[in-house]
Amino acid sequence: MIKETLCMKEKKVGLTVTSGEISAVLRSNTQKTGIRIYDNQCLGIAGAIGAYDDNALTQRARDMLAFKVPYEATPTENIKREVDLSTTLAITDEEFVDTSRKLLSALGQQYPQFIFSNKMYLTETEDSLVNEGGTALVQKDRTVEIGLLLKHRDSKNLMDGVGMYGGRGMDFDTVLNVLSRECEAYEQKADFSEAGEKIPVVFLGQMFPVMMKFYMDLNGDAFANGASLFSGKAGEKLFSDGFTLSVNRDAENTFARFFDGEGVVLPGDRFPLIENGVIRAPYTSKRTAKRYNLPVSGSASMEYDSAPAATPYNMAIAESGKTLKELLGGRKAIYIASASGGDFTPQGEYASPIQIAYFFDGENLLGRLPQLSMSSHVNDMYGKDFIGLSTDGNFPGSPARYLVMDMLVKKIDGWM
Amino acid sequence: MKYTFPNGMYSDVRIEHVFSTAINYTLREMQECKEKKYSAAFIRVYDGKMWYYASTSDLAGIQGELDALAKLATPNPDIAQTAIYKNHAAHVDTVMAFVGREASGVPLADKIALMQKAMPLIEANPYVKLWRLGYEDNYTVKEFYNSKGSALCFDYQVCGFRAGFTMMEGERKMDESFSRARVTFPDVCGYEPELADLLAESQEVLLHSVPVEPGKYSVIFAPFVTGVFVHECFGHKSESDFMIGDEATRKEWTIGKKVAGDDLSIIETGNILGNGYTPYDDEGNKATFTHLIKDGVLAGRLHNAASAADLHEGVTGNGRAMSFEYEPIVRMTTSYIDKGDKTYDQLIAETQNGILLKTLAHGSGMSTFTIAPRTAYYVKDGKITTPVRVSVVTGNVFEALGDIDGITDRVEMWSFVGGGCGKMEQYPLPVGFGGPYIRVKNMTVQ
Numbered sequence: 001m002i003k004e005t006l007c008m009k010e011k012k013v014g015l016t017v018t019s020g021e022i023s024a025v026l027r028s029n030t031q032k033t034g035i036r037i038y039d040n041q042c043l044g045i046a047g048a049i050g051a052y053d054d055n056a057l058t059q060r061a062r063d064m065l066a067f068k069v070p071y072e073a074t075p076t077e078n079i080k081r082e083v084d085l086s087t088t089l090a091i092t093d094e095e096f097v098d099t100s101r102k103l104l105s106a107l108g109q110q111y112p113q114f115i116f117s118n119k120m121y122l123t124e125t126e127d128s129l130v131n132e133g134g135t136a137l138v139q140k141d142r143t144v145e146i147g148l149l150l151k152h153r154d155s156k157n158l159m160d161g162v163g164m165y166g167g168r169g170m171d172f173d174t175v176l177n178v179l180s181r182e183c184e185a186y187e188q189k190a191d192f193s194e195a196g197e198k199i200p201v202v203f204l205g206q207m208f209p210v211m212m213k214f215y216m217d218l219n220g221d222a223f224a225n226g227a228s229l230f231s232g233k234a235g236e237k238l239f240s241d242g243f244t245l246s247v248n249r250d251a252e253n254t255f256a257r258f259f260d261g262e263g264v265v266l267p268g269d270r271f272p273l274i275e276n277g278v279i280r281a282p283y284t285s286k287r288t289a290k291r292y293n294l295p296v297s298g299s300a301s302m303e304y305d306s307a308p309a310a311t312p313y314n315m316a317i318a319e320s321g322k323t324l325k326e327l328l329g330g331r332k333a334i335y336i337a338s339a340s341g342g343d344f345t346p347q348g349e350y351a352s353p354i355q356i357a358y359f360f361d362g363e364n365l366l367g368r369l370p371q372l373s374m375s376s377h378v379n380d381m382y383g384k385d386f387i388g389l390s391t392d393g394n395f396p397g398s399p400a401r402y403l404v405m406d407m408l409v410k411k412i413d414g415w416m
Numbered sequence: 417m418k419y420t421f422p423n424g425m426y427s428d429v430r431i432e433h434v435f436s437t438a439i440n441y442t443l444r445e446m447q448e449c450k451e452k453k454y455s456a457a458f459i460r461v462y463d464g465k466m467w468y469y470a471s472t473s474d475l476a477g478i479q480g481e482l483d484a485l486a487k488l489a490t491p492n493p494d495i496a497q498t499a500i501y502k503n504h505a506a507h508v509d510t511v512m513a514f515v516g517r518e519a520s521g522v523p524l525a526d527k528i529a530l531m532q533k534a535m536p537l538i539e540a541n542p543y544v545k546l547w548r549l550g551y552e553d554n555y556t557v558k559e560f561y562n563s564k565g566s567a568l569c570f571d572y573q574v575c576g577f578r579a580g581f582t583m584m585e586g587e588r589k590m591d592e593s594f595s596r597a598r599v600t601f602p603d604v605c606g607y608e609p610e611l612a613d614l615l616a617e618s619q620e621v622l623l624h625s626v627p628v629e630p631g632k633y634s635v636i637f638a639p640f641v642t643g644v645f646v647h648e649c650f651g652h653k654s655e656s657d658f659m660i661g662d663e664a665t666r667k668e669w670t671i672g673k674k675v676a677g678d679d680l681s682i683i684e685t686g687n688i689l690g691n692g693y694t695p696y697d698d699e700g701n702k703a704t705f706t707h708l709i710k711d712g713v714l715a716g717r718l719h720n721a722a723s724a725a726d727l728h729e730g731v732t733g734n735g736r737a738m739s740f741e742y743e744p745i746v747r748m749t750t751s752y753i754d755k756g757d758k759t760y761d762q763l764i765a766e767t768q769n770g771i772l773l774k775t776l777a778h779g780s781g782m783s784t785f786t787i788a789p790r791t792a793y794y795v796k797d798g799k800i801t802t803p804v805r806v807s808v809v810t811g812n813v814f815e816a817l818g819d820i821d822g823i824t825d826r827v828e829m830w831s832f833v834g835g836g837c838g839k840m841e842q843y844p845l846p847v848g849f850g851g852p853y854i855r856v857k858n859m860t861v862q
Binding site for chain 1: 438450471472488524528582587588658662668722781785805810814862
């Protein structure tokens with residue numbers, strides 16, 4: 001019998017922004033603890049929020065063994081590592097509130113035609129997984145997250161853009177520049193004439209909606225049971241030479257947790273799923289890997305009171321060794337600021353409306369486009385039409401990168 | 417009073433006592449079996465200018481949290497004159513709808529047995545390659561106290577079963593899911609015939625569906641799809657916190673404006689037992705019955721205390737929080753389109769070139785709303801014909817309501833488990849929705 005304890009602590013200052021001003025301040029301090037008992041290839045789990053009695057919680061986890069939830073893998077043994085990234089962001093709660101207030105004031109003065117709303121957070125976390133097999137993994141972090149909705153005062157929409165910033169720094173000018181970008185470009189309308197040819201589209205982020213097909217079809221259960229488009233295709237080259245997709249747990253650069261929910265620590269913090277266009281393996285937990293004799297990808301979920309399950313978190317496309325401007329090579333592109341609601345068919349056809357988009361030359365947003373739609377097929381998006389993932393992001397230290405691929409883009413009636 | 421509330425401020429305490437169950441299978445292997453119990457609270461203080469929030473799982477420390485928040489705020493002798501203060505009620509009530517029928521009283525073994533009845537049905541289908549089952553229940557007792565004298569206690573419950581499966585035949589693939597949610601455990605039982613029908617229909621779609629010819633179509637929504645449509649297309653637009661400080665949106669959505677045909681009415685209420693049941697909201701305001709659209713005319717919108725104050729309208733009982741970790745914001749409860757006057761057969765028979773959407777994977781809504789269908793059929797010359805594969809159906813929110821040209825005469829209401837409504841960071845919040853079959857012209861189908 002092995003006992004394992006997961007603990008997730010979070011200390012948060014949250015600011016609610018209404019009409020460009022801070023309307024509420026939240027202070028929270030939570031701790032969620034889960035105890036897992038591994039015994040006779042079964043798993044029992046019990047969880048608690050806040051203070052708890054360790055003996056009582058352990059007994060509850062033992063009691064859950066009666067339901068015989070199978071767990072044939074071995075708990076992770078003898079790995080000790082602590083990563084503390086919490087000291088990088090050296091501002092106090094009060095400084096965070098003060099800087100946020102100044103940012104909102106500056107945005108309001110520079111862009112009075114916009115209404116700003118939503119949330120700003122300063123979050124301190126400590127996640128740990130410790131077991132009787134000699135494993136002790138701890139990660140501490142402290143980050144700022146800003147997600148401001150932009151609404152033009154003349155617009156009839158719920159929102160006209162999103163200003164996103166996330167990082168381990170809160171330099172006033174950097175954050176203001178990031179949040180200002182779409183405000184600057186919004187007023188200038190650009191026309192779009194359909195050429196009938198595919199054109200480059202650019203997404204900014206870490207995990208992208210256009211990767212949804214991989215989340216579904218690279219799942220270990222689907223892959224092993226013949227329920228995936230990629231089933232039986234391990235070793236086959238389906239995509240572009242330049243397309244490599246990995247599980248990436250590089251905590252410092254991607255803000256991921258370096259260990260997964262089963263205490264797996266990946267060599268070099270990476271595990272390749274697709275390498276230079278060739279299907280290598282699906283994403284798995286130790287449990288799914290054991291069941292289907294697949295490699296362990298370090299993709300187990302870490303909910304404090306749930307059994308670990310294979311999840312598509314922390315999947316990352318490898319950078320292509322070029323900046324965004326180099327990837328575009330002088331071609332004019334469409335920068336997708338918001339495209340929600342699209343999907344792949346089970347066969348891999350993709351279509352999505354584009355709610356907010358701008359013409360883009362690789363450096364500057366050149367003008368807001370009318371409502372568009374984009375379509376393609378997963379084989380083309382990451383095959384012949386894949387252009388690459390940039391080496392640069394939208395600000396120094398940003399984990400976000402630009403994903404570029406050719407797509408068929410059409411105009412939908414009207415402006416947002 | 418249970419707590420000593422600070423002077424010169426509005427303040428409240430919301431406590432939730434939660435029991436929940438989650439059981440999951442992948443194929444025949446149990447992945448998860450857990451029961452969870454916790455109690456926790458969210459505390460708010462308002463001084464006329466700012467709100468101050470705290471959340472805690474230490475119920476004994478609530479008074480201390482309240483006092484600490486009060487120190488951050490500035491006492492306001494005129495707090496009682498503020499609109500937000502006035503928009504919080506002083507109800508004293510107990511509404512326990514599920515006592516004696518709590519999911520916590522059902523043995524785990526019975527919940528597992530309910531799930532296992534699905535296994536032979538799914539395994540009998542030769543095309544199913546992967547399947548997953550889930551059972552969830554949630555019984556929550558909420559207490560609410562505020563500085564105006566409110567003292568509320570009410571309960572909420574939902575129990576549900578879901579089955580997701582993937583069928584494959586060569587390069588053809590079909591994902592589909594089944595869900596049945598009710599307010600008590602016994603009502604979830606007996607789902608097997610419905611699941612068997614869905615499996616048979618999905619097999620037909622897998623084997624015979626054709627890619628859609630992209631274009632504009634009249635699209636007929638089955639009641640579940642109508643529910644998602646009304647939620648995404650119009651419901652979110654009715655959440656009036658988006659209108660705070662926003663003259664353009666208020667002008668666009670002026671009460672009394674004609675926005676649809678005479679036969680369209682949309683209703684929102686927390687009084688219907690199901691996912692969206694909310695007899696009192698998380699600000700202690702009582703559920704109402706709100707006509708958002710009545711006979712094609714914009715008739716109302718959804719409010720919490722703050723949005724109602726800003727728009728000088730009445731509260732509607734729609735201040736909801738996902739859990740003790742979040743503040744109440746304007747959210748839907750149960751939204752539905754009211755019945756029309758056509759029979760289902762009439763609606764189909766008068767459709768010349770359309771698509772019937774029976775089930776969907778997801779929907780979303782901003783100015784352009786989207787629906788990603790799963791099971792869909794061409795409707796040609798008044799008859800349902802070939803199953804068709806569609807990536808996404810899109811339409812303009814402002815135009816779609818006016819483009820509804822057929823509504824059938826029977827409303828179906830839906831609750832479900834495994835997901836919910838998302839608004840900014842608060843996901844998933846349980847909501848209910850429904851409606852009749854409706855037909856919307858000029859939809860873009862890709």
